[in-house]
Structure formats: structure tokens, C-alpha cells
Amino acid sequence: VNATSGIWLGAMISHPQWIRVRRLAGADQDVDIKAANLIRDVGSDLGAGPGSLLAVMYSADRDDWRLDSLLNRAHTIGVAAVMIEDESPVRRSTHALADRLKLPVLGSPDIVGSYQAVQHILAQPRVIMADLVLRVLTAGRQSGPSVDAALEAISAALGRPTALVDVHGTLLGGVFDGDVEALAGALARESTQDFGAREVGLHDGVLAIVCPVHSAGTSAWITTLIPRELPTESHAIGSALMAASAALEQRLADARLHLERDARQRASLLGEIVQGSISDASRRRALDLGWQLDGWHTGIRIGVAPGVDLAGRRSEVVRTLAAAGLDPVVVEHGDGYAAWLSCTQEPSAKQVQDTAAALRSAQHHLFTTLSTHMGVGRVHPGPEGIGQSLSEARDAAQLARSRPESGRFLHVDRLGLAQLLLAWTRTDTFQPAAHALLAPLQRQPGDLINTLAAYLDSESSLADTAAILGIHRNTVSSRIARIESLLGVDLSVPDDRLALHLACRTSIMT
Amino acid sequence: VTKVSVLKAQDIDALVVGVELLGSGGGGDAATFARVLRRRLGDGRIDLHTPADLAEGVVVPVGVVGSISVFLEKLPSGEELAGAVNAVCRWAGVQATAVMSLEAGGLNGITGLVASLDVGLPFLDADLMGRALPRLDQFSWAVEGLPLTPCALYEPGGQIVVFDSVSPSRLERAVRVFLSQTGGWGALALPPLPVPTAVSAALTGSISRALELGRAHSQLGETPLSDAVERVLGGRVLADGRVIEVSRHGNAGAFARGSTTVIDSQSRAVVRIETENEYLLALVDGRVEVSTPDLLCLLDRRTARPLAIDQVRTGDEVLVVALPGPSWWAENEHRLAAVGPSSFGLNTDAMLLETRS
Numbered sequence: 001v002n003a004t005s006g007i008w009l010g011a012m013i014s015h016p017q018w019i020r021v022r023r024l025a026g027a028d029q030d031v032d033i034k035a036a037n038l039i040r041d042v043g044s045d046l047g048a049g050p051g052s053l054l055a056v057m058y059s060a061d062r063d064d065w066r067l068d069s070l071l072n073r074a075h076t077i078g079v080a081a082v083m084i085e086d087e088s089p090v091r092r093s094t095h096a097l098a099d100r101l102k103l104p105v106l107g108s109p110d111i112v113g114s115y116q117a118v119q120h121i122l123a124q125p126r127v128i129m130a131d132l133v134l135r136v137l138t139a140g141r142q143s144g145p146s147v148d149a150a151l152e153a154i155s156a157a158l159g160r161p162t163a164l165v166d167v168h169g170t171l172l173g174g175v176f177d178g179d180v181e182a183l184a185g186a187l188a189r190e191s192t193q194d195f196g197a198r199e200v201g202l203h204d205g206v207l208a209i210v211c212p213v214h215s216a217g218t219s220a221w222i223t224t225l226i227p228r229e230l231p232t233e234s235h236a237i238g239s240a241l242m243a244a245s246a247a248l249e250q251r252l253a254d255a256r257l258h259l260e261r262d263a264r265q266r267a268s269l270l271g272e273i274v275q276g277s278i279s280d281a282s283r284r285r286a287l288d289l290g291w292q293l294d295g296w297h298t299g300i301r302i303g304v305a306p307g308v309d310l311a312g313r314r315s316e317v318v319r320t321l322a323a324a325g326l327d328p329v330v331v332e333h334g335d336g337y338a339a340w341l342s343c344t345q346e347p348s349a350k351q352v353q354d355t356a357a358a359l360r361s362a363q364h365h366l367f368t369t370l371s372t373h374m375g376v377g378r379v380h381p382g383p384e385g386i387g388q389s390l391s392e393a394r395d396a397a398q399l400a401r402s403r404p405e406s407g408r409f410l411h412v413d414r415l416g417l418a419q420l421l422l423a424w425t426r427t428d429t430f431q432p433a434a435h436a437l438l439a440p441l442q443r444q445p446g447d448l449i450n451t452l453a454a455y456l457d458s459e460s461s462l463a464d465t466a467a468i469l470g471i472h473r474n475t476v477s478s479r480i481a482r483i484e485s486l487l488g489v490d491l492s493v494p495d496d497r498l499a500l501h502l503a504c505r506t507s508i509m510t
Numbered sequence: 511v512t513k514v515s516v517l518k519a520q521d522i523d524a525l526v527v528g529v530e531l532l533g534s535g536g537g538g539d540a541a542t543f544a545r546v547l548r549r550r551l552g553d554g555r556i557d558l559h560t561p562a563d564l565a566e567g568v569v570v571p572v573g574v575v576g577s578i579s580v581f582l583e584k585l586p587s588g589e590e591l592a593g594a595v596n597a598v599c600r601w602a603g604v605q606a607t608a609v610m611s612l613e614a615g616g617l618n619g620i621t622g623l624v625a626s627l628d629v630g631l632p633f634l635d636a637d638l639m640g641r642a643l644p645r646l647d648q649f650s651w652a653v654e655g656l657p658l659t660p661c662a663l664y665e666p667g668g669q670i671v672v673f674d675s676v677s678p679s680r681l682e683r684a685v686r687v688f689l690s691q692t693g694g695w696g697a698l699a700l701p702p703l704p705v706p707t708a709v710s711a712a713l714t715g716s717i718s719r720a721l722e723l724g725r726a727h728s729q730l731g732e733t734p735l736s737d738a739v740e741r742v743l744g745g746r747v748l749a750d751g752r753v754i755e756v757s758r759h760g761n762a763g764a765f766a767r768g769s770t771t772v773i774d775s776q777s778r779a780v781v782r783i784e785t786e787n788e789y790l791l792a793l794v795d796g797r798v799e800v801s802t803p804d805l806l807c808l809l810d811r812r813t814a815r816p817l818a819i820d821q822v823r824t825g826d827e828v829l830v831v832a833l834p835g836p837s838w839w840a841e842n843e844h845r846l847a848a849v850g851p852s853s854f855g856l857n858t859d860a861m862l863l864e865t866r867s
Contacts, residue, residue, distance in 0.1 A: 043857060063759040063760065065769060065784045065791065065793060068780075069797070072797045073796075091757060092754050092771060093769065093782045096754060096771065096780045097796050100780055100795060101796070
């Protein structure tokens with residue numbers, strides 16, 4: 001920091017130490033303050049030079065004509081701004097004069113304090129930096145164990161709102177009252193691999209000082225917003241943020257440790273429940289965790305892409321489900337999450353439907369961030385019901401994964417069961433078999449496969465089949481005879497009929 | 511043969527404007543008292559005598575002191591001016607042969623003439639201020655070391671007080687205290703002095719100047735241009751624009767302090783005038799431009815009538831005009847100190863039109 005470079009008045013006005021300084025009159029334009037002078041009263045010799053801030057100790061009397069005279073004298077020698085005592089408004093004449101001279105007139109309840117703040121910033125940038133770093137270090141040590149408590153203490157020490165945001169600019173904690181999109185855009189150009197704080201310009205001179213924070217393989221940014229650049233301050237805040245990021249990393253590591261431990265506990269308890277061997281101690285642990293073992297349960301399986309940090313992202317899953325109005329137990333399990341909803345009464349069909357709709361919408365949101373697929377089991381009662389429903393949900397999830405057309409969501413209700421079966425017929429082993437079975441009918445005159453499908457669908461009724469296909473009953477009869485002879489089957493045998501029915505469905509649907 | 515100026519009824523309108531201009535925003539309501547003069551004068555005339563005309567005579571300065579606003583509410587009985595002159599002559603044991611004005615600005619530019627008719631003595635065209643000033647210790651006699659006592663104060667209730675062997679500043683206080691406890695105003699007659707002595711420390715030709723100023727002003731007509739005003743009245747227009755602020759704040763001394771601010775409609779210059787009983791100081795863009803004893807007048811933009819301090823309102827369109835004050839006051843530092851800005855507690859040197867140009 002170059003000590004001789006000036007401070008923009010606009011930046012100084014928004015500085016925490018000038019919090020009670022007001023613009024009373026004069027142009028809104030910004031001026032560069034290069035020095036500060038303190039004089040006794042409005043009648044004193046100025047002793048100031050061009051570009052200086054003239055602070056007038058005894059100047060509370062707004063009626064005193066010498067205030068106008070002072071403005072004239074200050075303007076003549078190129079003073080940048082005049083600061084007078086207290087915040088009460090100036091007379092209209094003084095206002096008009098300050099506007100005319102384009103000379104900002106500021107009011108401060110503490111002239112000497114405000115003057116000294118400018119002096120410090122102008123003359124002692126290193127002292128300010130050391131002071132700020134020390135205060136942030138102390139705040140980091142003394143604040144509570146949570147990230148939010150640490151952020152709050154750091155904000156207070158810096159005198160500026162400070163936030164933790166992820167690499168996409170999403171707020172993770174603290175306060176960020178600037179333009180989120182501008183921040184996200186600016187962060188996208190920065191690498192978290194580079195150690196140390198940096199300044200990123202957002203818009204209209206607003207500046208964010210950012211410093212990477214690393215935790216468990218992921219990165220975030222600690223961010224402090226400065227409405228106007230004040231080089232001394234932004235440099236000092238940059239250094240202070242490095243100290244702050246260390247304090248945050250320590251808290252994030254602690255939080256991670258808790259998270260992992262809880263996840264392990266939940267997973268082991270779920271293991272016992274699924275196996276159906278629930279000891280009294282486990283019942284007790286379930287109670288402690290707020291898990292309802294009795295009543296009716298709907299199992300939900302949420303599968304995620306490999307490599308997702310299950311423990312770390314669990315809260316996001318819980319949040320998304322809560323946003324959909326659902327409050328299930330969520331446990332990290334295998335390559336995803338096992339979750340279930342419990343209720344004391346058997347839910348009605350309508351309730352089941354509503355729950356499924358809510359889960360479908362949750363899946364829709366989760367897919368965008370976690371590439372999830374979701375399966376939902378049927379409602380089962382009792383502690384063992386949890387395992388049953390989860391097992392259905394797991395099968396459903398596996399199918400849902402390969403079915404983007406259903407939003408990678410599958411609910412095992414009655415319709416779902418049929419889909420489950422049909423889906424099974426579409427496996428790699430059955431499909432070639434189905435095609436092979438019907439191969440003799442291909443390339444034969446008279447649409448034999450569709451005729452066979454319609455015949456089986458209409459419970460082997462020649463009349464119904466004829467009506468469906470819009471052909472004569474005798475034509476149907478002769479086609480069926482040809483089919484039986486071509487395939488060498490007897491359609492009155494239930495096993496043959498079932499195999500051919502499934503084969504027809506598969507063949508027609510593919 | 512000395513040329514004697516004459517005042518007749520048809521001159522009264524011009525005289526009123528003239529004494530208002532010399533009043534510099536203060537000095538009281540001359541227009542109201544001018545009716546008394548008009549009635550007393552009738553078809554007659556008043557000669558405005560020079561000191562040479564009355565070189566052998568003894569002259570008494572006479573006029574009204576005290577609260578101007580009360581003067582309008584508690585009307586004179588008609589006895590006051592003559593009563594004061596008679597009282598001081600009786601006390602001094604000297605017979606006056608002429609009267610003169612206490613001050614030429616404002617109301618007292620008229621009262622001396624009325625007194626001349628009331629007591630039936632010739633009028634000496636001279637006064638002790640040459641304009642309006644608020645305090646008795648600012649009479650030129652006091653400034654030049656002539657005594658202001660014995661003097662007689664006749665208040666409208668008929669009480670007469672004679673002060674003797676009192677210094678000017680004490681006299682000022684004594685008169686104020688007495689008036690505040692009685693009718694609020696009174697007629698004051700200063701000691702009868704031989705004309706040569708009297709005029710050795712007085713401003714001569716004051717009423718003639720008022721008359722000239724008033725006659726010149728009558729040529730202006732409606733909505734005069736700034737340069738016409740400067741040419742005709744012989745001064746400088748500081749602003750031609752709108753009053754943006756009229757404020758009265760606190761008491762600097764005995765009188766209420768205030769300020770009036772005008773923005774020039776062309777240059778946008780901010781012209782602030784500090785006031786007490788009179789307009790005292792004009793700042794243009796914060797720079798002291800004109801001060802007492804020069805005259806500062808606010809003229810109504812349309813009629814060009816001088817506006818007294820208490821007549822000016824925010825939003826009025828006005829001309830701010832500076833006219834040269836009586837040169838007598840600028841003749842030496844001693845006199846200037848008695849009536850300059852610092853004598854009103856305004857901490858700046860006197861800034862006069864002549865000295866600056």
C-alpha cells in the first residue's frame with residue numbers, strides 16, 4: 001500500500017469507523033482525500049492544502065455565517081471536503097453554497113475520532129493490517145464451535161459482513177448482501193488452489209475480498225464485501241481473511257468428524273433393523289435418534305452417482321425432502337441413502353398418492369444437484385416393515401436408474417408392480433429370447449404378431465379379436481391356427497400362453 | 511447666496527423611498543409616519559437649511575428611539591417630539607433655534623421634519639448617522655467624543671426623563687431599560703449645541719441625499735434591469751433572484767440575529783445577507799462582499815420598493831443592491847470601527863464599495 005495515495009471519500013463514508021459520518025451538503029461526486037487537517041473553529045486559519053479533508057472541531061452552530069465563509073476559503077485553496085461538528089442539517093444557504101462550490105460538507109458527532117480514522121488510514125496502513133489480523137485471530141479463537149458463530153465473530157472484528165460461499169457462490173453461512181450472481185461469476189474465474197486472499201470486483205466499484213477455505217476435499221470461499229475500495233482496508237482485510245479461513249477450516253473439520261460419526265451410528269442401526277434383529281439397546285438408540293419403529297412405513301431408496309460424499313451431502317437431501325413437505329429418516333447406506341417415512345395409522349390410497357407425488361418432486365430437485373434415482377416401496381407395518389419396504393424401494397430404484405422417461409423415479413404401488421414385471425421382461429436375457437420365440441411369425445403374411453397379441457389380450461376370444469383388429473372372425477381363426485402350427489404350440493396350454501403373451505408385449509413395445 | 515432645498519408635499523413619496531434606502535432594511539416604517547408629515551405639512555414647505563444658513567443658531571437633534579413595531583401599535587399623541595425638545599432646552603437653559611434629525615435612515619428621516627413643524631423652528635439638513643443604525647452610542651457625536659447628554663426622553667404616556675452626565679454606552683442601556691418598562695418607544699432630544707459645533711461631528715445634507723435617492727428611484731419604473739438600478743442609484747446589484755431562506759436565530763446582543771439568502775437566477779451565485787435590525791453583511795458565494803456602513807437593500811423585483819427585513823419572505827423575487835454608505839464613516843479607522851461589522855459582533859473587516867473598486 002502506497003501511503004501517499006489518497007482515499008476516495010465514498011469509500012471512507014462507508015468505512016466502519018465513519019459509521020456516524022453523514023453527507024450534509026455538497027455534490028455527491030467523489031473526491032480523493034490526500035491529507036487531513038484539524039482546525040479549531042470556523043474562524044480559524046485553514047492551514048490545509050489542496051485535496052485535504054478539513055475537520056473543524058467547534059462548528060456545531062449552523063447559523064454562523066462564518067461557516068459559509070469557511071467553505072469559500074476552503075474551496076479557494078482546493079480543500080477536498082469539509083467536516084463539521086454533529087449530524088444536524090445545515091442551513092439552506094450553506095447547502096446551496098456547498099452545492100455551488102461542489103464541496104462536500106460532512107457532519108460527524110466525533111470530529112477528532114473521524115479525523116484520526118482518516119489519518120490512520122492515510123499514514124499507517126501496516127498498523128491497520130496488524131490490528132485487523134490480530135482481532136480476527138482473537139475472534140476466531142474465542143467464538144463458539146459452529147461455523148456460523150465463527151463467521152459472526154469475524155464479521156464483527158472486520159466491521160464488514162462476511163460470508164462462507166461454495167465455489168458456485170451459494171451462501172453456506174454468514175451474511176452476504178451483495179449481488180450473488182456477480183459473485184458467482186467472479187469466483188468462477190478464481191482458483192481455490194491458489195493460496196491466499198484476493199480482491200474480486202463485482203459491479204459499480206463493489207469489491208469482494210475472498211480467500212479459499214478447504215475442508216474434506218471440497219473448497220469454499222470466505223467472502224467479505226466492501227462497498228467501495230479503500231486500498232488500506234482491502235489489503236488489511238485480505239490478510240485478516242487468511243487468518244479467518246484457518247479458523248473456519250478447523251471448525252469445518254470438527255463438524256465433519258461429528259458428521260462421519262453420526263453417519264456410522266445410523267448405518268449400523270439401520271443394518272440391525274433391516275436384518276430384523278432389533279435388540280432393546282437398539283430400540284433405545286432408535287428412540288434417541290427419533291426413529292419411529294412401530295406404525296406403517298414407506299421405504300425410499302435414493303441412489304446417487306458414485307463418488308458422492310454421502311455424509312457431507314446428507315443435509316442437502318434432508319433439506320430438499322423437507323422442502324417437499326416430507327420429514328423421513330435419512331441414512332447413508334451403500335451407494336446412496338435409505339430413507340423411510342413412518343406414520344401411526346395405515347395411510348389411505350390418497351395419502352400414499354400424495355406422498356409419492358411429493359417424493360417425485362423431491363427427486364426432480366435432487367437429480368439436478370446429485371444425479372439421484374429414487375425408488376419407493378409399498379407401505380408395510382411394524383419394525384420389519386421398514387426392511388420390507390426398503391427392499392422394494394431398492395429394487396424400484398435399480399429400475400428407476402435406467403428410466404429417464406419417468407424422471408428416474410419409480411413407486412412400487414399396484415401399477416408399479418406390473419411395470420416392475422414388464423421392466424423385468426425387458427432385460428438383456430429375456431428380449432432376445434422373446435424375439436427368438438416369435439421369429440417364425442416374422443415376415444409371414446397377415447400381421448400374425450399383432451393378431452396373437454390381440455387374441456391373448458382378449459382372453460382368447462375370436463370375436464373380440466376380430467372386433468379389435470377390424471377383420472373377419474374366420475380370418476382370426478385361420479391366423480391363430482397358422483400361428484399354432486408355425487410356432488408348434490398349443491394356445492390352450494397356460495404356460496405357453498403366458499410365455500407368448502410376455503413375448504408379444506416385449507416385441508410390440510420395443 | 512446659498513441655495514436652499516425645499517421640501518413640499520409632492521416630495522414626500524420620494525423622501526420615503528430615500529429614507530427607506532438609507533434605512534438598509536431597518537430604521538422603522540417611514541411610510542406610516544410620512545402620513546403625519548403630509549398632514550402637518552399641508553400646502554406648506556420645509557426649507558432644508560445648510561449649516562451656513564444657520565451658522566449663528568443652536569440646534570437640537572430630535573427623533574424617535576425604541577421599538578419600531580410598538581410605535582405602530584402605540585401611536586404618538588403628537589406631543590412627544592416637541593415635548594422632548596422643550597424639555598432638553600429647559601434643562602440645558604438654552605433656547606434652540608433649529609432642529610435636525612437623529613438619523614436619516616428609516617422613520618427618523620421623517621420625524622426630524624415633523625419636529626421642525628411641531629416646534630416651529632427651522633430644519634437643519636443634517637443627522638448623526640447618515641443612514642439607519644441601531645444604537646445610541648453609534649451617533650456620530652458619541653463617536654467623535656461630543657456628549658449625548660443632557661438629553662430628554664418623552665414617552666407617549668407623557669412621562670419625561672432627562673438624562674445628564676451619562677456616557678453614550680450607558681445612555682443606550684438606560685434608555686432601553688426605561689422604554690422596555692414604559693411605552694416601548696419615546697421621542698429623544700439631544701443637547702442643544704451651537705450649529706458649528708453640532709455639525710463638526712455630524713453628517714450634513716442627509717435629508718437632501720434621501721430626497722435625491724428617492725427621486726432617482728422614481729425613474730426606475732416597473733421591473734427594472736440590474737444595470738439600470740446600478741446606474742440610477744449609483745450602487746451595485748449583488749443578486750437578482752429568489753429568496754431561498756429567511757432565518758432568524760438567537761440574539762447576538764440586544765437584537766435578534768438572522769440571515770436572508772438569495773440565489774442569483776443567472777449566475778446561481780449564493781448571496782447571503784446577515785441581518786440584525788439592518789442588513790449588515792453580504793456574502794457572495796461565502797466571500798464577504800459588502801458590509802456596514804455601506805447600505806444593503808433588498809428591492810422588490812417588480813416594484814423596486816425597498817423591503818424591510820421583516821417584510822422579506824422565502825420565495826420573494828428580489829434585487830440585492832449595495833449602495834455606498836455615508837462617506838463620513840469611512841474617513842478614518844476610528845469611525846469605521848464604531849459602525850463596521852465588528853461593532854455588531856461580526857468578526858470581519860469592513861468591506862466597502864469604494865475601497866474595493
